[in-house]
Structure formats: C-alpha cells, structure tokens
Amino acid sequence: MNFENNLAFAQSLDQADPLSSFRHDFLFPQQNGKPFIYLCGNSLGLQPKAVRKVVDEQLNNWHNLAVEGWFEGDNPWMFYHKELKKLMAPLVGASAKEVCPMNTLTVNLHLLMVSFYKPVKGRFKIIMEAGAFPSDQYAVESQVRFHGYDPKEAIIEVAPRVGEYTLRTEDILTQINEHGDEVALVLFGGVNYFTGQWFDMEAITKAGHAKGAIVGFDLAHAAGNVPLKLHDWDIDFACWCSYKYQNSGPGGISGIFVHEKHFTDTTLNRFAGWWGYQEAQRFKMEKGFLPEASADGWQVSCTQVMPMTLYFASLQIFEKAGFIEPLRVKSKTLTSYLFYIIDQVNMVLGFEQFEIITPLSENDRGAQVSIIAKQNGKEIFEKLTANNVLGDWREPNVIRLSPVPLYNSFEDVFRTGELLLQIAKGII
Missing domain, CATH: 3.40.640.10 (Type I PLP-dependent aspartate aminotransferase-like (Major domain))
Structure with a gap:
C-alpha cells in the first residue's frame, strides 16, 4: 500500500476498516476532558464496556x-x-x-x-x-x-x-x-x-x-x-x-x-x-x-x-x-503505517531522531513498534503523555507504541506522528 502523511488519508483507511466499530466496545482513559490516544495495549488492554454487565x-x-x-x-x-x-x-x-x-x-x-x-x-x-x-x-x-x-x-x-x-x-x-x-x-x-x-x-x-x-x-x-x-x-x-x-x-x-x-x-x-x-x-x-x-x-x-x-x-x-485472523490483517497495516509515519517525522527533521528497533518485516512483529529516542527521550515521552498520547517507556531511551487493531485507528497513528514531530521541533 502507498501511504500518505495526512489526516484525510488516515481517515479514509478508518472508513474502509471493517473492524472500526469495535473501537466503541471499549472505554478510553481521559485527561483534561479528552480521551487518550491509547497505545499501551502491549502492557494493559482497555476495559471492554461489557465488563460491568x-x-x-x-x-x-x-x-x-x-x-x-x-x-x-x-x-x-x-x-x-x-x-x-x-x-x-x-x-x-x-x-x-x-x-x-x-x-x-x-x-x-x-x-x-x-x-x-x-x-x-x-x-x-x-x-x-x-x-x-x-x-x-x-x-x-x-x-x-x-x-x-x-x-x-x-x-x-x-x-x-x-x-x-x-x-x-x-x-x-x-x-x-x-x-x-x-x-x-x-x-x-x-x-x-x-x-x-x-x-x-x-x-x-x-x-x-x-x-x-x-x-x-x-x-x-x-x-x-x-x-x-x-x-x-x-x-x-x-x-x-x-x-x-x-x-x-x-x-x-x-x-x-x-x-x-x-x-x-x-x-x-x-x-x-x-x-x-x-x-x-x-x-x-x-x-x-x-x-x-x-x-x-x-x-x-x-x-x-x-x-x-x-x-x-x-x-x-x-x-x-472473527478471532485473530481479521485482526492480524489490520494489525500489519497499522504497524506498517506507524513505521511510515515515524520515517516521515525523521525526514522532516532532517536526521534520525527516532530509530525503530522492531523488525521491518510485518511477518516478524506483532502489534508493537519500539523506537529509540536519540535525544531527550524521557522528555519526549512525558510530553506525549501530557498531550493525551499514552505509550510505554523503557529505560534508557525506548518508547513502545502498540496500535491494537480492536480499538486503535489509523487516525490515532497519524496524530501520534504529528505530535512526535511537534515535540521534536520544540513547538510543544
């Protein structure tokens, strides 16, 4: 697939996604009255709404x-x-x-x-x-x-x-x-x-x-x-x-x-x-x-x-x-799009601020992309969290981002990349 680094493209992928409705089966944490872009399902999955019942x-x-x-x-x-x-x-x-x-x-x-x-x-x-x-x-x-x-x-x-x-x-x-x-x-x-x-x-x-x-x-x-x-x-x-x-x-x-x-x-x-x-x-x-x-x-x-x-x-x-197979199809595309977006961030910055250490081949990875932040890693992670993107920090300099196909969207991926760029450029 030929990806594009813009909101309209990400939203078009979501509109074509047969699994998009499952996002509404989960409860998202909020901060300052706004839901998080939750990319930490590799550590703790979101709460299904059906749990209370x-x-x-x-x-x-x-x-x-x-x-x-x-x-x-x-x-x-x-x-x-x-x-x-x-x-x-x-x-x-x-x-x-x-x-x-x-x-x-x-x-x-x-x-x-x-x-x-x-x-x-x-x-x-x-x-x-x-x-x-x-x-x-x-x-x-x-x-x-x-x-x-x-x-x-x-x-x-x-x-x-x-x-x-x-x-x-x-x-x-x-x-x-x-x-x-x-x-x-x-x-x-x-x-x-x-x-x-x-x-x-x-x-x-x-x-x-x-x-x-x-x-x-x-x-x-x-x-x-x-x-x-x-x-x-x-x-x-x-x-x-x-x-x-x-x-x-x-x-x-x-x-x-x-x-x-x-x-x-x-x-x-x-x-x-x-x-x-x-x-x-x-x-x-x-x-x-x-x-x-x-x-x-x-x-x-x-x-x-x-x-x-x-x-x-x-x-x-x-x-x-449909169990795992339909989810796997979306998962591979989600992580591939996140790879692309991170590469786009590095390209705009003009240097490799974020090094991906997750395997490039979609067949050798799950729903996770781990990146080394070459400079100011902890500060970048904290600013992501402060701006409603919740991933996972691992010492000394790794940010784990996990787009989960049941509840994450392509727009989530695009907006995460947008925020990473703004933070790295010092805008936020």
Whole structure:
C-alpha cells in the first residue's frame, strides 16, 4: 500500500476498516476532558464496556444463589471455565481440551516447568532468549537452582549480534543444534516484550524436538496479538497472561496450553490439587491424585470466577470480530503505517531522531513498534503523555507504541506522528 502523511488519508483507511466499530466496545482513559490516544495495549488492554454487565451478573449470582452458584444459574461456576476454553482455543490454535484459564502467568510457568523441565545428568540445560522479560529469567533461574544446578552452567541465553536489536532465527537454531544433546528445555517468548519481535515458533519447536528437548513458550505478548497454531506446531506447553492484548483487566487470569499428546503421560511430575482431579470422580474425595485428561488436569486451585468473568467479556469481542485472523490483517497495516509515519517525522527533521528497533518485516512483529529516542527521550515521552498520547517507556531511551487493531485507528497513528514531530521541533 502507498501511504500518505495526512489526516484525510488516515481517515479514509478508518472508513474502509471493517473492524472500526469495535473501537466503541471499549472505554478510553481521559485527561483534561479528552480521551487518550491509547497505545499501551502491549502492557494493559482497555476495559471492554461489557465488563460491568457480566460482573454484575456474577455478583447477582453470588447474592441470590450464594454457594448454590457453583451448580445453579445460567453459567454455574463449577463449569464456567469451559465457556472460556471454547473461546480461548481459537486464539492460540488449539483444541478446547488443550487450554485452561487459571492462576497468573508466572505461577503457571512454574507449574508447567514442574512437569516439563526434567533435567538429568548430561541433559539439564535450558535455552532461552537473552533479554527475556525478568519474570521468565527469575522463574528459570529458580527452577534450575531447585534442581541443584548452577544457572551459569544450565542456562544458555541467545543474544542478538553486536549492533543488532533482534534475534536472527538462524542464530537461535544454531544454539539449539550446538547444545542440543545437553538441552532439556527450550523456553522462549512468543513475542519479545522490548522489541516486539515475533519469533519463528514453529522452526524453534522443530529444532528443539529434533534434539530431543521439550519446547515451551511464554505467550504474554503473543496471545491475542499474532496468529498461533500451538497444536499444529507441536509445541509442548505454553502459558500467557490475558490482560495485555486480551483486555481482561489488571492482573487478569492466565491461560495455559498443554499439547494433547501429554495428557496420558504418567511420567510427568506435577503439583496437584483437587481442582485438577478427574471431574467425574472429584466429589468422591478419594486419596491418590488422578488428573483430568486435559489441560484442566494442571489446575491446582479453585476456579477464579470473577477474573474469568472479566476475561470472558473480552473473549466474546474476539469471537464477534472473527478471532485473530481479521485482526492480524489490520494489525500489519497499522504497524506498517506507524513505521511510515515515524520515517516521515525523521525526514522532516532532517536526521534520525527516532530509530525503530522492531523488525521491518510485518511477518516478524506483532502489534508493537519500539523506537529509540536519540535525544531527550524521557522528555519526549512525558510530553506525549501530557498531550493525551499514552505509550510505554523503557529505560534508557525506548518508547513502545502498540496500535491494537480492536480499538486503535489509523487516525490515532497519524496524530501520534504529528505530535512526535511537534515535540521534536520544540513547538510543544
């Protein structure tokens, strides 16, 4: 597409956008009586308007049914998670049996590593991306120590080449091939939180399996953002938070994926709880844990009804929009237009004030564009916020802008570029 740097062009794209009406399903924060241009969905998604209704319904159930709400009402709490599973599965390319809403992200990562990180003498190492989100780093370090290994010996981090910001797929595969016989687990993010790079998950999985390793992913920045085929790619396990691109509210419930090939594997360790016990036998209250033959078998604690309610409100919007594929089409165009607008800002300034570190190829990125502000980065970010554009700041000089296809417009992108130029020129 040949882009143009003017308001009329941006508005024409919005008028032709079949998803434009979904913007009205969300609540935007305001400042000085004006709504923000919200470009921080990579950190926390906006609140769906439907949230109040569905929460009120569950509060009424609690009021009117009390404990009987577990088995009575339109959506009894005992089985409420199954309603979510049907909507979660298409977003990650899985069957409903292979996914489950439960806990929070890092808790789930630990629970899944209990099962799938099985180090033995000679095969105990974990390959992961250098610069992974700190929670993943801490989780992996602690798991390695728990098993009696030194993180310096057991963790192999794959870093970008000198002078580059993103990882080359060939470098990831080379590390897997070189160390494969010692590797128990390959654990990557789906999309890197800092640069927005979407890794070649299928290629990484194939390479890991070829060397006899288990392969898992943290999809915090991928689920609800990019098309995933977890089952078809033969990924062993994955987990994600739902409060970023899936708009389930701060600290919203997490989701897990376990490939169905592992459901009957009795050699897997797991931390068990009553909620993961076989559903048909659960109320017999018998000793000896028998897991449900699905991702539900990894549940430990009681279903979190209220957090699931928030998630359910957003998942229904995804269903109405056609799940991820239509959103992905718009997302690629939105980020491409943001690339173009930032290039236009640099061109008008006559120098590269803003360096994009997100992959140029639309197939290698999600709904995020990360830029290095070469001069006065924090001041520029603060002025963006003061003028009703809310992105995300990462030290020392990176501004993350995330145009989310469900609620961001092409006009949002144009006006953000317009403001960046005015700030950089000292007009604001």
